[in-house]
Amino acid sequence: MSLALKALKKSPWVFHVNTGACNNCDIEILDALTPRFDVERFGIVLVGSIRHADVLLISGPVTRNVLPRLKRLYEQAPKPIKVIVVGACGCRCGIFRDGYNIIGPVDKYIPVDAYVPGCPPKPETIIAGVVKVLGTL
């Protein structure tokens, strides 16, 4: 295991992107950080810049406007980065699949490591997803 991966596993820093979600998934992600679930206990912190991130949480189907930004974000991310898609929308576009401005699920554009299904997934599920990804390292 490289040093970078080892460090990543200890205290994963998370950056979160909304690619056109209904924002419920995003609220549940935030919820995981607040007192009831409090993942900060384990060193999981939401960071303000992609350049600090170890894990990229993505929610929402990809809309036409957001795609260039999403690609740029992924390019800017320090590698190795783990990408986790949260919610039915990000996994398979969910209810918005037939929308004219929706150009496909996240994994069509960037590599994805884990999918957390649900609409929205409960915070427990999101945490379980992150933990599973860390377990594979």
Added chain:
Amino acid sequence: MVKKIPIGPFHPILEEPEFFELHVDGEKVVDIDITIGWSHRGIELLSESKTWDQVPFLVERVCGICSASHPYAYVLAVEDLLQVEVSKRAQYIRAIVAELERLHSHLLWTGLAGHFIGYNTVFMWCWKYREPVLDILEAVTGNRNHYATYRVGGVRRDVPQEEIPNIRKMLDELWKKNDMLTNAILDDPVIHARTKGVGVLGWDKCREYGALGPTARAGGYDVDARRDHQTDAYAELDWDVVLCQNGDVFDKAVVRQLENFEAIKIIRQCVDKLEAMGPGTEEDLVLEIGEIPPGEGLGVYEAPRGEVFHYVRSNGGNMPMRHKIRAPSFNNILTNEYSVLNYAVADAGLITAAVDPCYSCTERVGRVDTRTGERWVMSEGDLIKLSQEKTEMIRRSLRGK
């Protein structure tokens, strides 16, 4: 010298992308450009390919926080088309779910506002107190968010009688916590210094921009769709519309805090009525709706952020022929154009957040010097930090006195 600060379109702490460009002269904001449309998903068109009964599931996904208000306005629109009135029981259940949503939405906003000015304790507290509300929603509707409760002609499921004592207990506790929070906001000199007289949107400007919801009511502009349109059960319940006068960020916070008390009052009354009715049958919950005849209908409901408006037209088929949605944030976000002017950059984040837009922004903030084209990039964290530092400064100077 005017510089531009783009904020957006991604924001690390929440929700949908949105893009602001602040034009600043030194510390002062002199102009703002607003670009929206990042999460455009084409819901109106999608809705025209769903059956009348499927549309509520779609419209509750317009916005994760207003996931009771949108279907509520939609079913009101279809019922307006049909000219039917739903049963009393259904009306109470609708009001309960909608008001629970208002509670969790307002708490969420207060928490985020606290985060913006560097009071992370407020953020954590509010989100902690919000959890019991979500628990009740889960017990009543089956999901923490996206309730799938509304249905043309009524509601999908009853509030279980055995949940009623839990709801009461939760409300009693929340009342105390909300009281504590409200007093904390009213008493704290630092919060006063940071929010009073900041981002003022007076009555005339509210009217000019068509502001809605708490944003408007903080400025004394008296609109509330629940009262103005006599929505369902609200006409017979005892509650008040909260109004303030100054229209600054402080008043916007106060309006929301006080509305929490009103929401609790409404839920208590509805729960009492439901308990008196006892458990209901399927017929009590939903009317038998057959064909939807050609025609058009309007539905208006007061979401936590303001008035949600839905219009549907039918040609007699099993899908809407046209479905138009207007959400309150559309009006409210544009008020930022006026309300951030002449305030400091450190206040801009707070002011734009104060309308509680389904708001979200930046992965970075870049400054552009328009003369030299010089550009430097700050993270969005820096913007929040700027705001938090200002609070710290005020706190220190107040302590010095």
